[in-house]
Each structure stands twice: as C-alpha cells, then as structure tokens.
Amino acid sequence: MKRLFSILAIACFMSFGTVNAYSNANTNTFVNTIVSATQDEAADDAAEESLGFHQELKKRFIEGGPGFMGIVLLCLILGLAIAIERIIFLNLSTTNSKKLVQEVQDALSSGGVDAAKEVCRNTKGPVASIFYQGLDRTDEGLEQAEKAVVAYGGVQMGQLEKNVSWISLFIALAPMLGFMGTVIGMIKAFDKIEAAGDMNPSLVAGGIKVALLTTVFGLIVAIILQIFYNYIIAKIDSIVNDMEDASISLMDLLVRNKN
Secondary structure, three states: OHHHHHHHHHHHHHHHHHHHHHHHHHHHHHHHHHHHHHHHHHHHHHHHHOOHHHHHHHHHHHHHOHHHHHHHHHHHHHHHHHHHHHHHHHHHHOOOHHHHHHHHHHHHHHOHHHHHHHHHHOOOOHHHHHHHHHHHOHHHOHHHHHHHHHHHHHHHHHHHOOOHHHHHHHHHHHHHHHHHHHHHHHHHHHHHHHHHOOOOHHHHHHHHHHHHHHHHHHHHHHHHHHHHHHHHHHHHHHHHHHHHHHHHHHHHHHHHHHO
16 A cells, blocks of 8 residues: 555656646746747847938838829929028138128228239128229219219129029929929829729729829928028128118228228
C-alpha cells in the first residue's frame, strides 16, 4: 500500500511539472508573438515617418497628373523667379536718404552744385538719381528743377514696379488652373459612371482625388506667391515714401542755397 501511494505521488508530481512546462512554453510563445508584432508595427510606422514631407509632396504631385500640375508648377517657378529678382533689386535700391541729404547739403555749402552732383553720381539708388536730375536743372530755375524731380520720380517708380504685375497674374492664374483641373477630373469621373452604368464609389474615387489635388496645389502656389507679392508691395511703398520725403528736402536745400 505504501508503495502504491509512493507511485501515485510520483506520477502526480511528474504530470504537474509537465503541465507547468507546457504552460510556460505557451506563455513564452504568446509573449514572443506580441513582441514581434509590436516591433513590426513600429518598423512600419518608422518607414512611414521616414518618407518625409518632400516625398509625400512628390507622391501627391505625381498622382495629380503631369498636365495641370506641370502648368501650376511652372507658375510657381516663374513667380518665384520674378519675386526674388524684385526683392534683390529693391534691397539694392534702398539708401540712407537722411545721410544723402546731409552729404548733398555739405557739398552745396563747400563746392556748390557740381560737388553735390558728384556726390549723387557716386551714390546708388533712385533717391540719388532724382537728386542728380534736380541739381542738373538748377541753372534753369527752381521751377524746372522741381519738374525734373517730379518727372524722374515717376520714372524711378516705374522701375521699382517693373514685372510686379506678372506676380499678381500668377497668383490669380494658379488657383484658376487648379479649379479647371478639378472640373475636368469631375467630368471624367461622371463619364466613367455613365460608361459603367453603375454608381460604384471605387470607380470614381480615384478621379475625384486627382481632381481635388490640382485645386490644392493651385491654392498652395497662390498662397506662396501672395506672401512674396505683399512683401514687395510694402517695400516699394517704403521706397516711394522715402523718395518723396527726400525730394522735398532737396527742394528746401535748393531754395536756401539760391537765397
């Protein structure tokens, strides 16, 4: 009897150990599966994040089609080229008018009109050019000098505003092209519905997405160019106001010098 109890106890112990071992093995397998799935998901998320903004933009641009998207891109390139050229020109045209007025005043006091003209000739910018034209007409009287200042001021203003109208054209043109691409894409989508004879969402979803992408890119181009356009207009207004103030100061100097 004692031997029987011993055999039963050994059998129960072995069976319990087997169950525990099997349970541990299943638990480890389950944990390894979860860890592997989590690592795969993290790798997928990292791959998506590694695409970046430029890759996503390129993908959407290709999906929009080369037709209207290429024209919209051309508007952006031409608009940015003109905007950058105008910004460089306007920055080079900006001068310290107060310093120039003081130098012209000192030259008039020490060397006369010829010395003042030499100062203006050696100074860059529209203000110096206007000063030179006014000083060049002082022999004909103050009235002629004032007319020369006003006339040449208009010429300089035209130089400042050169090609700016093209930027406003591209600002208006880019969204229009985008809307046109959207309308054409919608027409093609309805043509597919008519040909299939069935209102299947998957049949028209791709066409509608492409149509909307052209509008999005057109609006993006317009927003970018609008920012540059507003900066250029503000810069032109600042230079024009500076020109007007400097012209008044020049006429005051000529009146005092004549007296």
